[in-house]
Amino acid sequence: MGNSKEQTNRTATEGGTRERLLEAAGEIFAEKGFRKATVREIVRKAGANLNAVNYHFGDKEGLYRAVFEHALHVCGHLDPETIRKLAGPAPEQRLRAHVAWHLRGLLSEQRPPWLARLRVREMTEPTGVLDLLVERHIRPHFLTLVGIVREIVGDGITEDRVRLCATSVAAQYLHYHHAKPVVTRLNPELKLDDAGIEALADHITQFSLAALENLLRDEEGSA
Amino acid sequence: MGNSKEQTNRTATEGGTRERLLEAAGEIFAEKGFRKATVREIVRKAGANLNAVNYHFGDKEGLYRAVFEHALHVCGHLDPETIRKLAGPAPEQRLRAHVAWHLRGLLSEQRPPWLARLRVREMTEPTGVLDLLVERHIRPHFLTLVGIVREIVGDGITEDRVRLCATSVAAQYLHYHHAKPVVTRLNPELKLDDAGIEALADHITQFSLAALENLLRDEEGSA
DNA sequence: TTGCGTATTAAACAGTTGTATCATGGGCTC
DNA sequence: GAGCCCATGATACAACTGTTTAATACGCAA
Numbered sequence: 378m379g380n381s382k383e384q385t386n387r388t389a390t391e392g393g394t395r396e397r398l399l400e401a402a403g404e405i406f407a408e409k410g411f412r413k414a415t416v417r418e419i420v421r422k423a424g425a426n427l428n429a430v431n432y433h434f435g436d437k438e439g440l441y442r443a444v445f446e447h448a449l450h451v452c453g454h455l456d457p458e459t460i461r462k463l464a465g466p467a468p469e470q471r472l473r474a475h476v477a478w479h480l481r482g483l484l485s486e487q488r489p490p491w492l493a494r495l496r497v498r499e500m501t502e503p504t505g506v507l508d509l510l511v512e513r514h515i516r517p518h519f520l521t522l523v524g525i526v527r528e529i530v531g532d533g534i535t536e537d538r539v540r541l542c543a544t545s546v547a548a549q550y551l552h553y554h555h556a557k558p559v560v561t562r563l564n565p566e567l568k569l570d571d572a573g574i575e576a577l578a579d580h581i582t583q584f585s586l587a588a589l590e591n592l593l594r595d596e597e598g599s600a
Numbered sequence: 601m602g603n604s605k606e607q608t609n610r611t612a613t614e615g616g617t618r619e620r621l622l623e624a625a626g627e628i629f630a631e632k633g634f635r636k637a638t639v640r641e642i643v644r645k646a647g648a649n650l651n652a653v654n655y656h657f658g659d660k661e662g663l664y665r666a667v668f669e670h671a672l673h674v675c676g677h678l679d680p681e682t683i684r685k686l687a688g689p690a691p692e693q694r695l696r697a698h699v700a701w702h703l704r705g706l707l708s709e710q711r712p713p714w715l716a717r718l719r720v721r722e723m724t725e726p727t728g729v730l731d732l733l734v735e736r737h738i739r740p741h742f743l744t745l746v747g748i749v750r751e752i753v754g755d756g757i758t759e760d761r762v763r764l765c766a767t768s769v770a771a772q773y774l775h776y777h778h779a780k781p782v783v784t785r786l787n788p789e790l791k792l793d794d795a796g797i798e799a800l801a802d803h804i805t806q807f808s809l810a811a812l813e814n815l816l817r818d819e820e821g822s823a
Numbered sequence: 824t825t826g827c828g829t830a831t832t833a834a835a836c837a838g839t840t841g842t843a844t845c846a847t848g849g850g851c852t853c
Numbered sequence: 854g855a856g857c858c859c860a861t862g863a864t865a866c867a868a869c870t871g872t873t874t875a876a877t878a879c880g881c882a883a
Contacts, residue, residue, distance in 0.1 A: 394831080413635060416871060426832055431872060433830095500779040501724055511785050519786050537789050541803045544783060545772050552771030555778045556723040560767060562734050563742050566760050580761070584768045584811045591810030617861080639841060649862050654842060656860095 397423040399447045407491030411504050448492040468528040477578035483554035529589045546585045620646040622670045630714030671715040691751040700801035706777040752812045769808045
């Protein structure tokens, strides 16, 4: 191994290897999950020694937790374009922006942020970080969605029902990541490149909008 | 390598270790997935020897494959009530029957059939059995759903779009299993007992119906 | 220089995994 | 009974896991 990376520990806590470990671990954890990912593979990818994980993070779980905190600071925020759209007046456009942003984070291959994939990994296989993740990220995003849904359906529906509707919306874009191997088999025409992702966001938005608007009518009709 | 697979036990000793292994492995595989489940835990639950897995199924993966084939014969079929409703004339009722059947299989705790849970496990973590599973089970169910959706939306929508709509419907009930820990945190009022499952099926059906009917209107309007 | 603290390396450790090996038992035909 | 086949049992084994320990290189102050 050609080493010769260093030198210069600019700070006592942030060396080169520590950062590289976080990056490498993020990718591998996102791809394989906590259990399947091995420390040896992570340190190999990071070009570090086997002991580096235990030295810098105590143990494997400490690294896992640190990866989340690191990722939340680096790429957990919305892009300016999405922020602008989410702040707009039309709830339809806000719904589209919300759906598209999540879908991109889950399916876009080119970008580095494995945070989204780590997040859904934690959803299906909780490891203890889930509580922190729910409170600091998932719930805020969910409440944003709930607000959008509420604005679309109006005041004639209970809060519980609005949350169920928001869950139905989120379920759709999450599904394309959760069950990706099956979805691509059942929908062979699907192309999940950038254009395909936007088209999918269109579908999910239209489908959900249609549901929410019609639900409103039903409520008005039956009220 | 003695390939003593399926043809051996023809006698009434069918209730032997082979059967018990399939049952125990089904539960454990469904709960923990292929990788996390250990052979030792399976044989302990089955009351069999450690070697039993290798003897009867060659290796762990052979057991896994056999569990699927076994489960498909035992509990892969619809119950009579669901069959009756699915054969009915009203597509709304058929949609409700489809959604409720899948939801029950995924969330009902009392029943034995871990087939549904095994199925979604394979969706999120394919292990090679997925192809067989898709062709023999998932796709048929999906095509049933596609048929129902087509009947609701009419002929003014492309087949690709109909499949996307069916995917949106399926995504909803699958989500309650995939992301169960998160869903229950975000919707604390949810009770996933039998009554709660039926209520959930009502919501998903109404949401999807509203979407499909409104989509039809949009198609007519823009046509 | 010497000493000290920190980061990296290499090797070893203890635990668990799936699988293979060898021996045992039990029913069957001869 | 003897011989044989099939199912089971107890144990061994090699590979892999996360973690620990001991040794080394480097920077810097006294």
